[in-house]
Amino acid sequence: xxxxxxxxxxxxxxxxxxxxxxxxxxxxxxxxxxxxxxxxxxxxxxxxxxxxxxxxxxxxxxxxxxxxxxxxxxxxxxxxxxxxxxxxx
Amino acid sequence: xxxxxxxxxxxxxxxxxxxxxxxxxxxxxxxxxxxxxxxxxxxxxxxxxxxxxxxxxxxxxxxxxxxxxxxxxxxxxxxxxxxxxxxxxxxxxxxxxxxxxxxxxxxxxxxxxxxxxxxxxxxxxxxxxxxxxxxxxxxxxxxxxxxxxxxxxxxxxxxxxxxxxxxxxxxxxxxxxxxxxxxxxxxxxxxxxxxxxxxxxxxxxxxxxxxxxxxxxxxxxxxxxxxxxxxxxxxxxxxxxxxxxxxxxxxxxxxxxxxxxxxxxxxxxxxxxxxxxxxxxxxxxxxxxxxxxxxxxxxxxxxxxxxxxxxxxxxxxxxxxxxxxxxxxxxx
Numbered sequence: 001x002x003x004x005x006x007x008x009x010x011x012x013x014x015x016x017x018x019x020x021x022x023x024x025x026x027x028x029x030x031x032x033x034x035x036x037x038x039x040x041x042x043x044x045x046x047x048x049x050x051x052x053x054x055x056x057x058x059x060x061x062x063x064x065x066x067x068x069x070x071x072x073x074x075x076x077x078x079x080x081x082x083x084x085x086x087x088x089x
Numbered sequence: 090x091x092x093x094x095x096x097x098x099x100x101x102x103x104x105x106x107x108x109x110x111x112x113x114x115x116x117x118x119x120x121x122x123x124x125x126x127x128x129x130x131x132x133x134x135x136x137x138x139x140x141x142x143x144x145x146x147x148x149x150x151x152x153x154x155x156x157x158x159x160x161x162x163x164x165x166x167x168x169x170x171x172x173x174x175x176x177x178x179x180x181x182x183x184x185x186x187x188x189x190x191x192x193x194x195x196x197x198x199x200x201x202x203x204x205x206x207x208x209x210x211x212x213x214x215x216x217x218x219x220x221x222x223x224x225x226x227x228x229x230x231x232x233x234x235x236x237x238x239x240x241x242x243x244x245x246x247x248x249x250x251x252x253x254x255x256x257x258x259x260x261x262x263x264x265x266x267x268x269x270x271x272x273x274x275x276x277x278x279x280x281x282x283x284x285x286x287x288x289x290x291x292x293x294x295x296x297x298x299x300x301x302x303x304x305x306x307x308x309x310x311x312x313x314x315x316x317x318x319x320x321x322x323x324x325x326x327x328x329x330x331x332x333x334x335x336x337x338x339x340x341x342x343x344x345x346x347x348x349x350x351x352x353x354x355x356x357x358x359x360x361x362x363x364x365x366x367x368x369x370x371x372x373x374x375x376x377x378x379x380x381x382x383x384x385x386x387x388x389x390x391x392x393x394x395x396x397x398x399x400x401x402x403x404x405x406x407x408x409x410x411x412x413x414x415x416x417x418x419x420x421x
Contacts, residue, residue, distance in 0.1 A: 012122050034099050057167035058178065058349060 004045050004074030004085040007038040014068040016055035017047070024051050036070060044086040045074070113162055126171035128162055130238040151236040154301040156361055156368050161237025163364070167356045168349065175246045179253070182342055186257065189338045190264070198335040199264055206333045207265055213323060213394045214340075215274020216284050218258045220315065223291045224251035227307040235300035243353055247308065250350065254343055261339050283389040290386035294379075301361065302375050308354045310379035313410045314387055314403075316347040322402040323394040351413075359417040373419040380410060 006021075008014035010032065018037050022028055028041040039045065052060045062083060074085030105111075106120035109129030114120055120128075136148045146153060151161060158164070170178070193199060199207075228248030232241045262270045278284050290311070297303045320343045329337045358376075362369040384407055391399030415421055 015119075015121060034097065057169055057352060 001042045002087055003040045003042055004072075004087065005038055005040045006045065006047075006072040006074075006085060007036055007070040008065075009068045009070060010035055010037045011068060014065075017052055017065050017068070020051035020055050021045065021047055024048055041085075044084065044088075046085075047083040049081045113160075121169065123166075123169035123171050123174070127165075127238050127242060131161065131236065131241075149236060153234050154236070154299050155371055156299075156301040158237075158361065158364055158368075162239045163360050164237060164240045164357045165360075166239065166243040166353050168353055170243060170246055179250070182345065186339070186342050189341060190260075193264075193335045193338055198338075201332075202265075202335065203332045206328060206331050206336075210324075210328060210333060210336050211262060211266055211270045211274065212277070213319070213390070214258055215262050215270055216278040216281075217315075217319065218255045218262075218271070218274060219278045220287065220291055220311075221251050221255035221258065223295060224248070224307055224312065225255065227294055227297075227303050230297075231300045231304055234298075235304075240300075240304075240357065243357075244304075247350060247353070250346055254346070257340065257342055261336070264339065265336075283393055286388070287386040287390055290382055293382075301372075304354075304357065305372055305375040306379035308350075309358055309376060309414075310410075311383045311386075312347065313351070313354075313413060314380070314383050314406050316344060317406045317409060318387060318391060318403060319394065320344040320347065322391075322406065326402075327395055327398075355413065355417050358414075358419070362418045369419065373414075376414050376419055380407070380414075 008018060014037065018030060018039065021039055022030060024047070025039075025041050025045050028039050028045060031038045031040065047062070047065065049060055049062045052062075052065075062078075062080060065083070072085060074087060075089065077084040077086070105117050106114075106125060107129070110120045110125055111117045113128045114124060132149050139145075139147060151158070168174075168178075225248045228244045228251060231244035232248060235241045235244060259271060262274065278288060294303060294306050294311070297306065320340060324333070324337050324340055325344075358372060362372045384403065387403060388400070391403040393399075395402050411421070
């Protein structure tokens with residue numbers, strides 16, 4: 001089974017995003033390396049705006065995650081409420 | 090020939106956060122900036138002098154409130170505001186307000202307001218500058234005499250937010266009319282009998298001594314009824330349908346801020362009430378008593394704002410307030 005992944009700069013702004021991803025994707029694993037957090041997940045990984053908002057306690061524009069986004073792999077399905085990475089077409 | 094081999098080397102920090110933070114978050118793990126700015130910051134010991142005006146208390150003394158909590162740091166702010174996040178959030182909102190003012194100015198929308206709408210808006214909104222100022226003072230009191238940085242830091246931000254609301258109302262008054270409109274609002278606040286119930290209510294809150302009672306009376310009860318009534322029922326539903334949409338644009342900060350800060354108010358209320366049946370009974374009593382007084386104080390204001398429809402609007406707002414209290418775990 002192939003993984004999708006997404007990596008963020010390791011900083012205060014991406015922490016709640018990473019926490020939200022790990023909470024929403026039980027199979028996801030985070031690998032911390034200097035300055036970087038890479039999250040691997042088999043087949044499919046979803047980032048939900050609502051979960052990030054729960055983490056930070058205020059509203060969040062999903063586009064803000066691009067500020068700290070380093071790299072990703074997988075096909076992207078994105079709207080205002082979620083961003084999904086997967087290998088399905 | 091020499092080659093330089095560049096290798097990545099990871100340096101693990103010896104500890105993830107401060108000991109006083111680690112104690113409160115269950116061990117040494119990475120802590121958020123909010124946690125590091127808030128937890129363990131309350132001075133707790135080695136106070137040299139007691140306040141000369143109240144020698145029964147220490148300088149920072151949890152017993153100033155009848156509410157008892159084993160650990161006052163449980164009153165966390167779900168918005169996780171510390172200075173940086175709070176200023177950045179408010180700065181974004183300020184930019185949005187500026188944009189709205191530019192939009193309204195460039196299209197001369199205020200000049201197109203019907204005269205009765207302009208006068209009505211000033212009549213209702215200008216005295217509320219003084220209510221917002223009282224909100225500022227009351228939250229300053231919570232910040233000064235409350236206990237636990239989690240509560241007092243957020244109260245400081247909340248007090249400045251109230252001041253911001255007062256300033257936005259002032260700016261609106263100056264945009265709508267001559268500066269004399271502010272004076273007229275003050276005169277109504279001081280002598281129009283329809284504002285005196287609210288003024289008395291506000292002044293009675295200003296002399297309360299228990300920071301948590303002030304919190305409930307001001308932030309939960311009065312603001313919980315006033316903001317939906319004025320910025321919902323009056324501006325959005327009443328004025329906006331009569332050609333006053335530009336006023337809704339220029340006061341957009343207030344309902345947005347009220348919804349945002351209500352999450353903090355609800356979280357503090359809920360956590361404090363959940364700690365013990367005594368706390369729950371106290372907070373329930375305050376929410377009811379101050380809620381009833383705020384209702385009585387807002388009754389004539391609702392009539393100025395909405396005429397005969399005022400009472401129904403106020404009753405609807407009260408029903409929402411009761412539901413909110415219930416959700417926060419207070420008894421009905």
